[in-house]
Amino acid sequence: MVGPDGIGKRTFARLLAKTMLCTGSDPSDFSPCCRCEACAQIEASSHPDLIEIARLPDKTGLIMDQLVGEKETRMRSGLCYELRMKPYSGRRKIAIIDDADTIAEEGANALLKTLEEPPPGSLIFLISTSVQRQLPTIRSRCQLARFQPLTAEHLSQLVLRLGFAESEDEARTVAAHANGSIATVAHWVDEDLKSFRQELFGQLVQRPLDFTKLAKAVQGNMESVGSDSQPRRERLKIILDFALQFYRGAMQASLPHEQHGSSEGKELPPHWQTLGSDAFIAAIKRCLEAREHLDRMVSPASLIEAWAADLAVISRA
Numbered sequence: 001m002v003g004p005d006g007i008g009k010r011t012f013a014r015l016l017a018k019t020m021l022c023t024g025s026d027p028s029d030f031s032p033c034c035r036c037e038a039c040a041q042i043e044a045s046s047h048p049d050l051i052e053i054a055r056l057p058d059k060t061g062l063i064m065d066q067l068v069g070e071k072e073t074r075m076r077s078g079l080c081y082e083l084r085m086k087p088y089s090g091r092r093k094i095a096i097i098d099d100a101d102t103i104a105e106e107g108a109n110a111l112l113k114t115l116e117e118p119p120p121g122s123l124i125f126l127i128s129t130s131v132q133r134q135l136p137t138i139r140s141r142c143q144l145a146r147f148q149p150l151t152a153e154h155l156s157q158l159v160l161r162l163g164f165a166e167s168e169d170e171a172r173t174v175a176a177h178a179n180g181s182i183a184t185v186a187h188w189v190d191e192d193l194k195s196f197r198q199e200l201f202g203q204l205v206q207r208p209l210d211f212t213k214l215a216k217a218v219q220g221n222m223e224s225v226g227s228d229s230q231p232r233r234e235r236l237k238i239i240l241d242f243a244l245q246f247y248r249g250a251m252q253a254s255l256p257h258e259q260h261g262s263s264e265g266k267e268l269p270p271h272w273q274t275l276g277s278d279a280f281i282a283a284i285k286r287c288l289e290a291r292e293h294l295d296r297m298v299s300p301a302s303l304i305e306a307w308a309a310d311l312a313v314i315s316r317a
């Protein structure tokens with residue numbers, strides 16, 4: 001299952017698992033009863049036939065232990081082993097592997113054996129943000145399902161339902177910034193991040209952009225989450241997403257009104273109006289590239305500096 005973060009891939013996989021394991025309805029109806037014990041166990045993540053793994057918060061990726069067990073019990077515990085057990089419900093075993101982008105080569109090789117010869121009736125979902133991040137050997141053994149970002153309408157309904165906004169108007173405004181992702185909404189409404197985002201936008205709007213000041217602010221905010229590398233990377237990812245939203249917004253505002261509708265009343269500062277759409281596209285590309293590099297474990301400090309310096313060059317275009 002491939003698509004951006006926060007658009008419901010995991011939710012969908014769990015719903016499908018519920019459909020398959022529900023004892024109160026026929027799986028072919030695709031309508032789990034949500035009342036039987038199996039449904040309740042899936043809600044509580046305690047169904048013995050549903051095995052779920054995801055990257056642990058303090059790790060940069062899925063680890064071998066999760067797939068094939070800890071050293072002492074290697075191949076006698078872990079996801080691949082559990083999948084081979086006889087289904088407790090008499091139906092099937094289902095595995096959901098979230099953050100499948102982060103499986104290192106060693107883990108992928110361990111998983112490969114299971115993907116090559118899956119236990120009869122088993123279902124294995126790999127959840128990923130990019131096909132390119134999967135090793136070709138894994139990719140060739142999977143059936144690809146692409147997930148699209150949520151529509152603005154669906155996202156604003158979800159924003160309301162989850163309490164991220166109090167009125168329909170507010171929900172629509174929040175959804176408009178979020179590129180179809182509820183994860184992005186959560187960052188957008190986060191009180192701790194709000195003032196930093198304002199500061200960031202205030203800096204990005206300067207022409208020319210002061211890249212040492214920008215790099216310092218970004219570095220400072222990233223370090224504010226503690227000294228562990230993984231939370232820092234997560235924070236930097238959020239900051240890069242904010243920058244992306246800034247440039248996307250700027251590009252929209254630079255279009256003639258009839259092309260984007262003037263409902264938001266967003267106006268570019270006069271010194272930005274001379275910046276062509278090429279410059280905005282270059283800035284968007286640069287932010288996406290930085291995000292990509294971050295996933296490839298480049299040192300965050302040098303990544304921030306190079307990114308800020310390039311944005312400064314673009315801002316002088």
Ligand SMILES: [Zn+2]
Nearest residue numbers: 022033036039
């Ligand atoms: Zn049920």
